[in-house]
Amino acid sequence: MVNSESDDIFETLLESAKRLSFDSRDSNLCQLEIGDNERHGMTPQWSPLFGTPIWNRLSESECVQVTRSEVAHFLGVGIWLEVGLQVALLRAKHSADPARSDVKFLFNECADENLHSLMFANAVKSIGSKFYPRDRMLDFFGFIFRHLAWGEVAHGIVLAGEEIFDVMQRDWMNSDNVATPIRRAAYIHVVEESRHMMYARQNIRQQLIGVSRLRRFISTLLIAAGTHVIAKSLINRRMYDALGLDWAVVKLDIDGNEHHRMMFRKAAGPFIEFLNKEGLLNLGARWIYRKSNLL
Template identity: 35%
Template sequence: MTAAMERPEFAPTVVSMRDHGAEQVSERLLKSAAQLSRNAMTEIDWSLPMDPTKYGCSPEWSSLYGTDYWDELTEEQRIALTRHEFASIMNIGIWFEMILQELVLVDQYNGDYHSAEFQFALVEIADECRHSLMFAKASEKMVGTSYHPHPRIAKAGKYFKTIARNEIAYAGILVAEEILDVFQRGCMRDERVLPFIRTVNEIHVLEESRHMKYAREQVRDSMREAGPARRGYSALVIAAGAYLIVSSLVQPKAYADAGLNVHRAMAARSTNTHYHAMIRSGCVHLMEFLDEVGLLTKPALRFYRRAHMI
């Protein structure tokens, strides 16, 4: 396994919280947030010029790395490609973080204001607002172009918001954050990557580790009362959502903006076994968790295989 595929943890936030219950988990996460939260708007000097030799992400995480097309590119083209790819990923992250915020708000709409669970939900929403602003600022600086999901995918996201409750909402959150998390962990300590992008990755990984712990506990609590029919339905909706997210990360426009032939780039990505293996390796822990809580059914597996997540 390459270094880019490893998942190093931030020691201060790695605490075993399994089966402690959402309230106790939230209490610990509130303390962690108070001690470790960061702000990219003040921590990063956005006025510094970019080193033209630095990538937007580790080359190994490019969707074209390992293909004949990648081999034909000049170093300058590879750098431009990774910058536009990661800008696309950050912009799609903004899109889903906006969905996430709405799901959490709806879930806690009539919650117990004095509970740790309710209060951490507000912390999570505040974190996501800062993350979206951070991603917007970073992508603007790096490429000056914004990316959005295909209109059909955006419409599907609106529909997802109307049906996503309980385990569907929190497992959907977990799937999206896990996918972005493993990508960023693979790039955040790579000195070939732009320094401010490494800091963006570090901040997001640190704070999303809390969000993912919270989401896992919410899913566990919700699944304790789920019967076979509900479990099957939820598993299928979550898997379909995961497929849409993974397939949307790098938009075709990113290839065009990097000066590549879009059709050739999309064809190369679709058959890129290296890229598929990177995604699959990064989703191992996610698949184990979904299996643990009964959300890795046979129909759901079809979507995960199509997305190369398993």
């Protein structure tokens, strides 16, 4: 059941969607501008290789190609995650009253997410990059997530991805060193995703009302485990192999890159703060987030 306070929040989110939404199908969003061929796919500082010996040996044009491939993979993981959330939530709400404010906002969110996925696919194509195959273990995790994740777990895992990408994309959209289609897509995503994150946070709070200590404990660990999978999935061997980089050297450099760990902790900061406030950060979860370089 949706309480009156939550109902008011969902209605406010629906009103926000009416006032501030974009048509992310607009072909002009993916138009390149003068100088874009020399611009990065994302702010270079977000590359897991940034500042490493292998990065410092690359030419500027090679660094640009690396970040264009990395942003394509990052956005591909984002698409995969959002599609999984839609499947999980639509299944859970399949028989719910469609007049409920939370259900109506779910419909709006799904419409937004599908348009974001289309926008990201077009932006990646426009910068001459492509999506890379995911690790099979990630797809297995996706199957489990779509079919078994409940309430706060489903929203918590996806909120992790949304919060991390939100921090990253606020940098991308404000950097003159990033290709225009990515900057435009990042801006639209940041604006519209702010509603989705509020929706997820409110659903998590609502799901946790009156739950047992055991369920909270299990949910806390599952959210952490799911977040760990997402964080680790952002490093893709196939992508670096396709760029002609030696994976053994790449892995060694990324594993020893304190700058990379610092940036990921920065990206996870708002999410970790939310978990702590809602009582979803026990000792086991903290250990997992440290292993993920998010804490």
